Amino acid sequence: MRWELPGGLxxxxxxxxxxxxxxYLARHGATGVLRAVKMVLLHRPSxxxxxxxxxxxxxxxxxxxxxxxxxxxELRDQPALVMPYVAGPSLAELLATRHRLWIREVDxxxxxxxxxxxxxxxxxxxxxxLKPSNVLLEGVGRQLVxxxxxxxxxxxxxxxxxxxxxxxxxxxxxTERYMSKEQLHGLAPDPRMDVFSLGALMFELLEGAPAFxxxxxWHQTVESGEAPQLTRRRVxxxxxxxIRAALSCAADRPxxxxxxxxxxxxxxxxxxxxxxxxxxxxxxxxxxxxxxxHADAGCTLWPDDSSGAGATAPHGVSLHR
Numbered sequence: 368m369r370w371e372l373p374g375g376l377x378x379x380x381x382x383x384x385x386x387x388x389x390x391y392l393a394r395h396g397a398t399g400v401l402r403a404v405k406m407v408l409l410h411r412p413s414x415x416x417x418x419x420x421x422x423x424x425x426x427x428x429x430x431x432x433x434x435x436x437x438x439x440x441e442l443r444d445q446p447a448l449v450m451p452y453v454a455g456p457s458l459a460e461l462l463a464t465r466h467r468l469w470i471r472e473v474d475x476x477x478x479x480x481x482x483x484x485x486x487x488x489x490x491x492x493x494x495x496x497l498k499p500s501n502v503l504l505e506g507v508g509r510q511l512v513x514x515x516x517x518x519x520x521x522x523x524x525x526x527x528x529x530x531x532x533x534x535x536x537x538x539x540x541x542t543e544r545y546m547s548k549e550q551l552h553g554l555a556p557d558p559r560m561d562v563f564s565l566g567a568l569m570f571e572l573l574e575g576a577p578a579f580x581x582x583x584x585w586h587q588t589v590e591s592g593e594a595p596q597l598t599r600r601r602v603x604x605x606x607x608x609x610i611r612a613a614l615s616c617a618a619d620r621p622x623x624x625x626x627x628x629x630x631x632x633x634x635x636x637x638x639x640x641x642x643x644x645x646x647x648x649x650x651x652x653x654x655x656x657x658x659x660x661h662a663d664a665g666c667t668l669w670p671d672d673s674s675g676a677g678a679t680a681p682h683g684v685s686l687h688r
Contacts, residue, residue, distance in 0.1 A: 372393060372404060372440055372447060372449075373440040373442060374440050374449065375395055375396045375397055376393040376394070376395055376396070376404065376440075377393060377395075377396055378392070378393045379391075379392045379393060379394055380392045382403060384408065387407055387409060388405055388406065388407050388408060388418070389405070389406055390403055390404065390406075391403070391404045391405075391406070402451065402452055403450045403451065404447050404448065404449055405418070405450065406418075406442075406445065407445060407446075410445060415444070415445055417519070418446045418448065419439060419446045422436045422446065422448045423439075424518050424521045424523055425448070425518040425521070426439075427490050428483075428486050428487045428490050428492055428518075429486070430483055430486035431482075431514075432512070432513055432514055432515060433483045433486055433487065433514060433515045434450055434453060434515065435450065435451065436449065437450060450516075453504075453514060453516075454505070454506070455504040456503075456504055457499060457500050457501075457502060457503055457504065458476070458499040458502035458504060459499035461499075461504060461511075462499055462571065462575070466575045467574070468572055468573075470601070470606075473569075473572045473573055473606075474606075476511070476572060477569055477631065478628075478631070479512060479514075480497075480513050480515065480568065481624055481628045482628075483513070483515040484515065484561055484565060485625050485628060487515070487521070487561075488558045488625065489625075490523075491524040491525045492523055492524075493522050493557065493561055494515065494518060494520070494561050494564075495521060495550065495560055495561070496517060496520045496521075496542060496545075496564075497515070497545060497561055497564035497568065498542050498544070498545045498564065498567075498568070501515065501516055501517040502514070502516070522556040524557075524558075543585065544567065544577055544579055544585065545563075546560075547560045547563035547617065548589040548590075548617070549617055558622060558623035558624065559623070561623075561624060562623065562624065563620065565624065566578075566594070566610050566612070566613025566614040567579070567614065569609060569610050569613065570594070570595065570610050573597060573599055573602055574599055575599075578595050578614065579595070588614060592615045593611075594611045594614035595614075597610070605630065605631065605632050608630055609630040609631040613627055
């Protein structure tokens with residue numbers, strides 16, 4: 368059933384729902400542009416105030432790796448957050464289909480996620496619920512760009528309503544598998560809570576499985592301060608170092624996402640192309656190598672340096688390693 372929202376938006380369908388909120392697909396009547404609209408399910412003043420707060424915080428974080436809030440509209444005294452519609456899957460859906468990503472893909476995806484978290488921390492916003500399902504992947508050309516969303520548990524450190532560090536807040540708010548010990552115990556928001564979540568994300572992207580299989584594994588890590596061991600081989604040392612630091616105890620953890628980025632230290636890398644493009648490029652590489660093997664003896668794989676041309680595979684996948 369279609370219905371209208373203020374601002375010329377027509378709600379077309381439901382995209383998904385959680386315990387307290389629902390996201391709808393809407394279209395602007397004049398331009399035809401698709402939007403995502405988030406609303407609360409229960410008409411409670413506390414939930415409405417929480418959604419307005421979420422909208423203000425998310426709207427203040429402007430970065431390509433964060434889903435922005437364009438505006439907050441009111442419908443029968445209930446707020447609705449109007450955001451761009453991201454047609455791509457979530458990171459959780461990608462992991463469910465790909466299981467284990469290439470190192471190059473992990474590098475590019477985590478770089479984008481870290482940059483989005485850095486933008487939030489630079490504005491004094493702690494997300495507190497960074498996990499694969501809260502990272503959407505937007506297709507831009509042949510690339511997948513990660514965009515952080517769902518600031519429902521986010522808190523502004525400079526907000527007068529936010530408790531001081533070291534005091535207790537809502538106990539256990541967040542997702543335990545990606546939650547630091549201090550967040551589970553209800554301590555006041557701190558960027559290092561997000562750093563722990565980012566470390567768990569790094570581990571999962573590299574290993575193809577969550578950092579903590581169960582509560583016992585999580586307790587062992589948070590009590591000892593030692594990160595779980597990666598079984599994957601040939602993981603760059605910089606990535607292992609970043610994971611160990613992010614999953615350590617709060618006192619030894621990087622202060623924020625910017626400090627963690629300096630440990631991750633990514634080389635300049637583009638966002639990964641869609642999986643089908645990798646398979647297509649691989650087939651073309653094999654065909655190219657077969658042609659070279661049957662070519663004249665004087666044929667070389669790489670062009671002469673004096674030509675000034677670089678050898679790259681189709682769709683931007685470099686032949687150089």
